[in-house]
Amino acid sequence: MIKTYKSLTAIVMATVLLMASFVMSPLKIHAQLDNLSAESAILVDAETGDILYAKNADEALPPASMTKIMTEYLVLEAIEKGDISWDTRTEISELAYSISANNSFSGVGLRLDHEYTVKQLYEAMAINSDNATSIALAELIAGSEGEFVKMMNQKADEMGLPDAKFVNSTGLDNKDLNGKHPEGTGADDTNLMSARSTALLAYHLVNDFEEALDISSIPRKEFEDQEMVNWNWMLPGMDSQNFEQFTYEGMDGLKTGFTDLAGYSFAGTAKQDNNRLISVVMRTDSIEERFNQTAKLLDYGFNDFSKETLFEAGHQIEGESTIPVYRGKQDSVQVESAEAIEKMVRNGDQENYSVSYEFDEEMLKDGKLIAPVEKGTEVGRMVLTYSGDHDYGNIDTEKEESFSVPVVTSEDAEQSNWFIRLFQTIGDFFVSLFNSIKGLFS
Known part of the structure; x- marks a missing residue:
């Protein structure tokens, strides 16, 4: 029983030392860089x-x-x-x-x-x-x-x-x-x-x-x-x-x-x-x-560090990758990143990167794209955000402000036929009229 306990102790200690070596190695490197004589x-x-x-x-x-x-x-x-x-x-x-x-x-x-x-x-x-x-x-x-x-x-x-x-x-x-x-x-x-x-x-x-x-x-x-x-x-x-x-x-x-x-x-x-x-x-x-x-x-x-593709071309943010379509045959259109996002990433730091969409408001009418819209139309940017502790920025000041890639539509959005558009126009008129009257009383 004593031998078994000693063997188990030795294994545990070896495991702890091995894990410590993985944890401490980056810290040692940082310590050396902090002490650069330059x-x-x-x-x-x-x-x-x-x-x-x-x-x-x-x-x-x-x-x-x-x-x-x-x-x-x-x-x-x-x-x-x-x-x-x-x-x-x-x-x-x-x-x-x-x-x-x-x-x-x-x-x-x-x-x-x-x-x-x-x-x-x-x-x-x-x-x-x-x-x-x-x-x-x-x-x-x-x-x-x-x-x-x-x-x-x-x-x-x-x-x-x-x-x-x-x-x-x-x-x-x-x-x-x-x-x-x-x-x-x-x-x-x-x-x-x-x-x-x-x-x-x-x-x-x-x-x-x-x-x-x-x-x-x-x-x-x-x-x-x-x-x-x-x-x-x-x-x-x-x-x-x-x-x-x-x-x-x-x-x-x-x-x-x-x-x-x-x-x-x-x-x-x-x-x-x-x-x-x-x-x-x-x-x-x-x-x-x-x-x-x-x-x-x-x-x-x-x-x-290693060169990593953090987000592939065609990446879609879950739950956020559709835009409503105005006067289209469909109610919305899918969007995705047009390019991959590659960075030199510190080992173990990948989880600190995330992305968000910034849509071009000039292309939208009340938050909707106006049909027709062709596949591949650029509608905004996908912006990279880093939340870790090792961000020194970019040597290029333009990239330093925000790193992003284009966001494009991943499908066509055809315009609805003239009859449907007529009813949509009439509907828009009455909605606008109602909002105006409501605004007067409020």
């Missing part, structure tokens, strides 16, 4: 824009060379418009040459009186974080870096980057340029972006110009007579014992940054099982820490 951080799903985690994400800080993400975007946009091509050739200005000749700045050593292609300059900027090539590309596109800065800020407004302020194309602090800062900016000015704005900028880059990742994912590349080494040590294929500890599966971008004022920052992106995440860490204490903190963020995203 001053500011954010994690975003690159497809939906859902924010999976945020820490001081709206604090505007110097982004250092993460500024170059905007420069990259404008270069790729100019190529898309046909203003330049990858094969366009250009010489280097005295300004760009002086920056390249300064050993305190990242550079590949550009030469005067020598032509470089846009592809060469872009690769040096994206892989080696070269500052002079950033300036050369800015001058090629806008005529001067000062004019290019105006383009950067205009594009920031278009993208909805609320706190972004660009003062040069490189991310260097203007005070370090010894008076060679762009016209229209101050000698002590510096670029500013929050983690949220940086993530939104990266979100636009990877979704609008996915080819940017073809270059940002290159570990090493020859630039004329020298080898460039990518500053992103998390890339697979770096082929060095110095980098192996940082390699991260699916990592293919995006941009590191460092100045004395900014500290060590990194906007990273990785793709696993068809899910792409974007992470940003700002003001970490070392090169190693910016990658360690990025790995924590990405591990949390890939391990604790």
